[in-house]
Amino acid sequence: MRHVMRILAIVFAALVLAALQSTTPPYAMLTGPIRTAGHQSDTVASATLSLAIEDISNARTIEYEHFGKAMKLETSGVWVVIDARLQAFRQTMPIRAATLVGASGRCYRQSERAAGAPDSLAAKTLQPGLPTTGIFIFELPEDETTDMTLVVSEQYDPQLQDEVSVKLDPLVAAPQDQLDLGLNGD
Amino acid sequence: MTEPDKAKASGKWRTRFLAAVGGITAALLSLGYSVSKQNATDTVPKVGVSTLIDAGRWNVSILKASSGPDLPTGLSVSPGLKAIVVEMLLENISSESSNLYGDLVMLSNFPDTQKPHYYLLRDRSILWDLQPRMPEAVAAVWEVPADLELPPVLEVRVQGVQFKPRDNLYAAPGWFPHGDVAQVSLPLSASEPGNAR
Amino acid sequence: MAIDREHKKRLFALASLPVLVVVAVLINAARNIDDYRHRIEADISKSDAALDYAGATWSLSQIRLIGDGRDTEVRFPGEMRLIIVRLSATAIEQIGEGWGQCEVGLVDGTGRRWLPLDVVLSHDISRDLAPADEPLDGCGITSLNPPAPGATTIVEEKFVVPESAVASLSLRLSVGPLRPAAIAFPLGLDHS
Numbered sequence: 001m002r003h004v005m006r007i008l009a010i011v012f013a014a015l016v017l018a019a020l021q022s023t024t025p026p027y028a029m030l031t032g033p034i035r036t037a038g039h040q041s042d043t044v045a046s047a048t049l050s051l052a053i054e055d056i057s058n059a060r061t062i063e064y065e066h067f068g069k070a071m072k073l074e075t076s077g078v079w080v081v082i083d084a085r086l087q088a089f090r091q092t093m094p095i096r097a098a099t100l101v102g103a104s105g106r107c108y109r110q111s112e113r114a115a116g117a118p119d120s121l122a123a124k125t126l127q128p129g130l131p132t133t134g135i136f137i138f139e140l141p142e143d144e145t146t147d148m149t150l151v152v153s154e155q156y157d158p159q160l161q162d163e164v165s166v167k168l169d170p171l172v173a174a175p176q177d178q179l180d181l182g183l184n185g186d
Numbered sequence: 187m188t189e190p191d192k193a194k195a196s197g198k199w200r201t202r203f204l205a206a207v208g209g210i211t212a213a214l215l216s217l218g219y220s221v222s223k224q225n226a227t228d229t230v231p232k233v234g235v236s237t238l239i240d241a242g243r244w245n246v247s248i249l250k251a252s253s254g255p256d257l258p259t260g261l262s263v264s265p266g267l268k269a270i271v272v273e274m275l276l277e278n279i280s281s282e283s284s285n286l287y288g289d290l291v292m293l294s295n296f297p298d299t300q301k302p303h304y305y306l307l308r309d310r311s312i313l314w315d316l317q318p319r320m321p322e323a324v325a326a327v328w329e330v331p332a333d334l335e336l337p338p339v340l341e342v343r344v345q346g347v348q349f350k351p352r353d354n355l356y357a358a359p360g361w362f363p364h365g366d367v368a369q370v371s372l373p374l375s376a377s378e379p380g381n382a383r
Numbered sequence: 384m385a386i387d388r389e390h391k392k393r394l395f396a397l398a399s400l401p402v403l404v405v406v407a408v409l410i411n412a413a414r415n416i417d418d419y420r421h422r423i424e425a426d427i428s429k430s431d432a433a434l435d436y437a438g439a440t441w442s443l444s445q446i447r448l449i450g451d452g453r454d455t456e457v458r459f460p461g462e463m464r465l466i467i468v469r470l471s472a473t474a475i476e477q478i479g480e481g482w483g484q485c486e487v488g489l490v491d492g493t494g495r496r497w498l499p500l501d502v503v504l505s506h507d508i509s510r511d512l513a514p515a516d517e518p519l520d521g522c523g524i525t526s527l528n529p530p531a532p533g534a535t536t537i538v539e540e541k542f543v544v545p546e547s548a549v550a551s552l553s554l555r556l557s558v559g560p561l562r563p564a565a566i567a568f569p570l571g572l573d574h575s
Contacts, residue, residue, distance in 0.1 A: 090494070091495070092488075106282065113311075
């Protein structure tokens with residue numbers, strides 16, 4: 001009888017430990033981003049920053065001038081250019097991370113190919129009290145553009161920092177052949 | 187000796203015997219494991235030129251190789267150096283943009299072990315992120331001394347990575363090295379100066 | 384009896400486990416709190432004149448407000464203003480690495496905080512404003528070569544702030560080894 005009780009106790013302890021282990025929240029989740037979500041028509045604001053979409057355009061080719069050099073960037077998919085208005089509430093912060101989550105759920109980071117484009121928000125720094133406008137540029141396959149969410153944060157993979165996301169309305173216009181983004185660095 | 191003492195002594199011997207057996211078994215197992223691993227690395231599948239290779243995070247087809255003084259940007263390498271350019275079609279098949287292709291290919295019949303620089307042929311510029319589901323023609327470039335004798339056929343090894351939904355440290359999803367997945371024998375042609383354009 | 388003593392030892396070892404766990408958690412928590420205190424500025428000395436801090440006497444030596452057309456002709460769009468602050472620091476003792484991880488910021492009455500412009504942009508502006516002069520370094524670079532005892536150095540930082548916050552701004556400075564202690568100087572720019 002004592003033996004049986006002992007075995008039962010061990011089995012029970014093993015079950016409890018297994019349950020504890022399988023339900024432990026992973027560290028990456030505990031220290032993950034603090035998310036705020038909204039729709040394209042809203043200004044989505046967290047405690048430290050806000051994001052409002054002003055315009056979205058899409059194109060097969062984007063063109064701009066970078067320090068006197070004409071740049072013409074083509075893509076096998078489409079370019080999506082988002083005009084946004086950002087504001088920091090508490091402290092000076094750069095916005096290094098912008099991602100479009102496409103229709104398939106895949107994450108498309110803002111294109112480094114177009115990093116030199118004029119008015120790029122990636123090159124700006126937000127100062128409290130001074131709302132900042134500019135563009136984010138993405139490159140993605142056309143079938144991803146039917147359902148997109150823009151996700152913005154200070155850095156990629158934020159930990160215990162704000163991450164603001166905006167669900168975008170479906171694009172109605174077919175992509176333009178060319179989109180001229182103007183001059184940069186005169 | 188009394189009876190309990192005898193029992194104790196024989197128990198001691200049994201313990202030592204079991205420990206010895208355990209130790210030897212462990213040594214044999216680890217030896218066998220490393221031998222089998224050695225064999226495994228020698229049996230990397232040989233894959234033809236322009237064949238699609240599944241490297242986990244990447245789908246890659248190795249296309250051609252050349253050596254010469256020009257970089258894919260159209261500029262020349264520094265004096266005293268030449269460039270080995272391996273062109274390939276590279277697709278990111280993971281769920282997010284990535285620039286972690288640095289360990290994807292290496293030259294196994296070549297003393298130079300540094301990582302290559304990658305260029306995006308579409309823009310003739312340095313390659314940054316590759317976006318998911320958007321294959322691009324890219325070039326991996328090794329810069330080597332100009333007087334170095336090059337083999338006529340490059341052996342290109344493609345290294346795979348494997349997705350783990352939870353890593354051991356942070357229980358976070360991630361990609362981890364998974365050994366060589368393919369080897370491609372690639373004839374090396376010499377490109378003339380100015381041909382990169 | 385031998386068996387009894389063995390038993391007691393084991394019980395003691397088992398009973399000490401919870402105690403050890405608690406002690407380990409407490410030590411870890413104390414370390415984390417200490418780390419956190421070294422990153423925040425909680426103990427602030429405020430002055431309109433000079434303050435002794437980190438082996439030097441600090442005071443504001445120059446404040447410029449640019450963008451409304453008064454200091455220079457430049458007018459910035461909307462609320463945007465540029466503030467250039469020069470701090471003078473006279474070393475009273477050997478500083479060594481005492482200025483490491485120096486942080487400077489402008490803070491307004493509601494706790495908003497503006498960080499300095501980066502080095503490249505800051506030097507570009509300096510050259511635009513005074514092409515003949517060598518741009519002054521900020522606190523971070525100066526901390527690598529602090530002044531010798533008795534010597535004075537000028538630290539310059541630039542900030543972009545909204546016009547509406549200008550009146551309530553004060554400059555705050557702290558160094559890694561002394562945080563959470565920090566010093567603050569009200570800019571006194573409210574005579575508009």
